[in-house]
Amino acid sequence: GENVEQHPSTLSVQEGDSAVIKCTYSDSASNYFPWYKQELGKRPQLIIDIRSNVGEKKDQRIAVTLNKTAKHFSLHITETQPEDSAVYFCAASKTSYDKVIFGPGTSLSVIP
Amino acid sequence: DAGITQSPRHKVTETGTPVTLRCHQTENHRYMYWYRQDPGHGLRLIHYSYGVKDTDKGEVSDGYSVSRSKTEDFLLTLESATSSQTSVYFCAISTGDQEKLFFGSGTQLSVL
Numbered sequence: 001g002e003n004v005e006q007h008p009s010t011l012s013v014q015e016g017d018s019a020v021i022k023c024t025y026s027d028s029a030s031n032y033f034p035w036y037k038q039e040l041g042k043r044p045q046l047i048i049d050i051r052s053n054v055g056e057k058k059d060q061r062i063a064v065t066l067n068k069t070a071k072h073f074s075l076h077i078t079e080t081q082p083e084d085s086a087v088y089f090c091a092a093s094k095t096s097y098d099k100v101i102f103g104p105g106t107s108l109s110v111i112p
Numbered sequence: 113d114a115g116i117t118q119s120p121r122h123k124v125t126e127t128g129t130p131v132t133l134r135c136h137q138t139e140n141h142r143y144m145y146w147y148r149q150d151p152g153h154g155l156r157l158i159h160y161s162y163g164v165k166d167t168d169k170g171e172v173s174d175g176y177s178v179s180r181s182k183t184e185d186f187l188l189t190l191e192s193a194t195s196s197q198t199s200v201y202f203c204a205i206s207t208g209d210q211e212k213l214f215f216g217s218g219t220q221l222s223v224l
Contacts, residue, residue: 006154009152034212034213043202043216043217045215046214089154091155099168099170100157102147102154104153104154105154
C-alpha cells in the first residue's frame with residue numbers, strides 16, 4: 001500500500017523567513033496530494049491540495065509543488081508569521097475520495 | 113465544522129473492556145473515515161466507509177471493527193481495549209462538492 005514520508009519532523013524559522021516541508025510517496029497510482037495544518041489541541045484542517053495534472057499551486061503565502069516522476073511534493077510557506085506555528089501533514093491518495101494516507105507530520109515553530 | 117460530531121470527547125477505560133466511539137454527521141455525506149493520531153506516526157487510517165454497510169480496512173485495522181447501519185453514523189469499536197490503543201481518534205467525512213476531508217473534534221481515549 002501507499003507509504004508517505006515527510007521531512008523534517010521539526011522546523012524552526014524566524015518570522016518573515018520561508019519554510020519548506022518535503023514529502024515522498026511510494027504508490028505511483030496516487031494522484032491527489034493534500035496538505036493539512038493542525039494547531040495545538042485542534043482538528044487537522046485542509047490548507048491546500050494538488051492533483052497530478054498540475055505541477056504547482058499557490059494560495060497567497062503558501063504553495064505546493066509536485067514532481068510525479070520523482071514521487072515527491074513540497075509545501076512552501078513564505079513570509080512566515082507566528083500563527084503559522086502548527087503541525088503540518090502531507091498526504092496522498094488515488095482520488096480525493098479514496099483512503100487518504102498521511103505522512104508523520106512536521107512541527108513548525110515560527111519565532112517572533 | 114461540516115456537521116460532524118464525535119462522542120465521547122474523552123474516555124478512560126480499563127484493559128480488556130469493550131469501547132465504542134461514535135461519529136455522527138448531519139449532511140448526508142457518503143464517505144466517512146476513522147483515524148488515530150499518535151506522536152511520531154501522524155494520522156493513521158483505521159477503517160473507512162463508502163456508504164451504508166460498505167466498509168473497508170485501513171492501515172491499522174487490527175483490534176478494531178466498524179459499523180455503518182445509517183448514513184449519518186459511523187461507529188468504531190474496540191472489542192477488548194489494550195494500552196496500545198490509547199490515542200486520539202478522529203473521525204472524518206469527505207464532502208461531495210469540495211472533495212476534502214473534514215475532521216471531527218477528536219476523542220481522547222486512555223486505556224489503563
